[in-house]
Amino acid sequence: MIRVLSLALLICLLPSHAIDRHSILLASDELVTFSQPALRDRYHNLIYELRCPKCQNQNLADSNAPISTDMKVQVHQMLEQGLSDRQIKDHFVARYSEFVLYRPDVNPRTWLLWLAPGLLLLIGIAIIWRQFRSDRSPGRNAINGDTATTELSAQQQQRLQQLLNRESDQP
């Protein structure tokens, strides 16, 4: 009786095992699973922005060092616990210092870093604007020490512009 039952059980199990393998397309598991899809995007952003403390300039995403793996697990746990991105980052900074942030915090120590590019660009735009609006009248140019030519007649101006237009075709 028992033998018949066990045989029957085996027979039942075999085909279902076969079915398991082929019918489920996603038999493989994601290494890191999330209770909500939004957490997955935040996870990817965080491991991209956090630095591996031990490696030669790599973020957590690209690094296989043991400490990176540990930190990724921590990030995952904290996300599932419902902490905000800011809280998670602060958590790491408290333990590993600001070194682990690839996007430096904005504080008095990093004002120069965050403001300098913008300031430089503003200076550049000011230079461009000045040239864009510059007045080409001869009197004004003389004051600037410009060696611009003497006045041209209207016909000469037109001829000059024609020549220049032709030249513009050549890089």
Next chain:
Amino acid sequence: MTQSTIRLALFVPLALFIALTVLLLKGLDRDPTELPSALIGESFPAFILPQLQDPQRLLVTEDFAGQVVLVNVWATWCFACRIEHPMLNNLAEQGVKIVGLNYKDQRGQALQWLEERGNPYWFNIVDQQGSLGFDLGVYGAPETYLVDAQGIIRHRRVGVVDQRIWDQEFSDLYRQLTAADSNIFVREKVSDQ
């Protein structure tokens, strides 16, 4: 723009370059891989973890409060720890109290390791998951923390502590802290806080 402003402006690139050179020269003295602990001046993190010798016994920070100790993070899988071990034995003989933090290791292997190489540790905390290590900001063994009598972390060294490192980084501070510690007046003052 007047002529003299232009003349002056032409020197700006040179001035900026000189500033850059000074920065780079100073930078040559620095080590970009050296990462000071984020916990300098902070209290040693709270923990409840088993002891190596007696796993039933759970340890907490209070177990080494009141004295100046070194907390040494080590593991049997850590190659550099073998190199560091004789130095630790040496320090222990001189009377330095060393608390071991056995980091992500196997108990049996750790015990055997100490058996073979000598045990400089006052006692060993078993941190199998690495949770205390994480709270400390540990990123690779061996690491050594100098903790004062009030439980404040004063210094951390990542890497092997040899005689040279001890003399350069720990020795003076250790002496300073133990002298203060032995001063009863100071201890009373602190316990009021």
Next chain:
Amino acid sequence: MIAEVGHMALIVALCLALIQMVAPLAGTFLGHRSWMNLGYNLSLGHLLFVTIAFACLVSAFLNDDFSLKYVAQNSNTELPSYYKFSAVWGAHEGSLLLWSLILAGWSAAVALFTRHLPLVFTARALSVLAAISVGFALFMLLTSNPFERLLPVAPEQGGDLNPLLQDIGLIVHPPLLYMGYVGLAVPFAFAIAALIGGQFDSAWARWSRPWINLAWMFLTLGITLGSWWAYYELGWGGWWFWDPVENASFMPWLVATALMHSISATEKRGVFRSWTLLLAIFAFSLSLLGTFLVRSGVLTSVHAFASDPERGVFILAFLAMVVGGSLLLFALRGPAMQKVANYSGWSREVMLLINNILLVSSMTMILIGTLYPLLADVLDLGKISVGPPYFNFFFVPLMVGLLVAVGIGAFTRWKRTETGIIRQNSILPLSVSLLGALVAPLWLGPEATALSESWLSGYSMGAALSVFLALWVILVIAQDFWQKLDGRLSRFRKLSASYWGMQIAHTGLAICALGIGLSTVYDQSKELRMVPGDSAQVAAYRFELVDINQHPGPNYLAYRGEVQVYRQNQLVTVLFPEKRTYNAGGQVMTEAAIDASLTRDIYVSLGEPLPGGAWAVSLQVKPFVRCIWLGGLLLALGGLLAAGDRRYRRSRAKSQAVSPTSEVVSA
């Protein structure tokens, strides 16, 4: 014995360079024509001896001469011979010798191909180039000798070439990159010669242009190749990390690009003379700065050579002398340059000024970001990291501005352009680009993600922007061709090489930007735990892991997986990712398996082995990522064509036509 010959040759090369540094330059001040003529023979002689030194080092590697410290550290008997050859430049000392060889080559080229230019000018330029050669030769001989012996006992076996470098990419990447870095020394030398001589006219600009274009082309190729190599070699699908060493190559590229454009205005209209000279100085200075950053140990990088403070001090001193000296010369000579700015409004000059500003701003931003951790450390502000989030934050908007400007620039005229012309020329490309940009993500989104969501959800503004910018540039170019041809195909022949170069390069830029934008937005990846027999779906593709087994290689042992990739049940490809452990050093490398096509790359790599016979597998589908490097190749092609323009060909007749003002000898 051979190593000693090499060492001697290097010393002789140094001596020749020393003479070349002093004599021709002195000759220009003293009026000794014979001294000025020395530059030609000296530079050829210098090239000969550096080549001999290099050949000796190559021979040492190929013959496994482990008595040489450098060979012992970087080679191994098991190494295949083509890697033994490339191991010559695999580490610090040998790469310096490669630098010197390439510099000697460029100097000789200058000597050979500038016979039609005024002797005074070329003599000075050759002296400057020799000064740089002297610096590098001294650096090698005093601190980093590749021929240093390990005596008395030579090891039986060497260390090994870092497995990361055992790849075709390494054989080609550094030489190409160095051709670019070092090539920028030529416009630098020309700029110094011009400053010394007090001549800044358009003739100088015309002489410099082909050299700049060539150096720029090599640098473009080197960076493109480096990015592609990182992509397939490192195993996780990234292609740019804003790593300090990468930035060290990108900054000179940005400045060289600005230089290429600025010098066009200097040649045509005599404007931007101080800009152009300064850019020429900056471009090479950034090359030298890069050399310093990579070898001194002040910054952490995956690419850095082993560092040594002594070497750092030497390079810094050299950098200070070369760059400081040239900037001082610039400041002193500057007032001699008269301003001739007489353009305004929408003019090509203003567009090129915008170009200069955007590129220089980008370069400065990257410099600040790269050096800020060092600055913070030196000022005791703590250890701060600056990484991709920072760089991308600023770089993307700057590049958006640049791409818009590239389009507008195509139809502006010198001096002044009527706003009517701007409006007229932009209306068609603008409207088609906007339309295309709005519509494209509707099709691209579902195509890339293979999700049958409604066509509105998952719409990407980033993708729309990328498509807009690319279409804008390409359509403006197409329109320009159309207008030039004016209905007559015969006009095709009349278009100059530099025109073709410009249009192809700008097209390449557009395609590169498209690739960057779309691959970033639509990248799909999954990290899974898989056992043989498992399958998974990523975007429109189904991946089936058939098997993983062991597979020995020439100097490593690999775990090799077989992954079949299906799309709608049709087999697309079979991929074989590997995890290799190298015999000599035990290093573990990930060899990704890639199925490449213009519209998408399929990227599979093995992670770590997991309990239960499973493996962590990374499956990625990366749409349009190949466009990035295709764009890079087109950029380089554009540079090559521009360099070959008939205007720059040397000819005796032309040299007579050179204006008298260019014959000015310094006062």
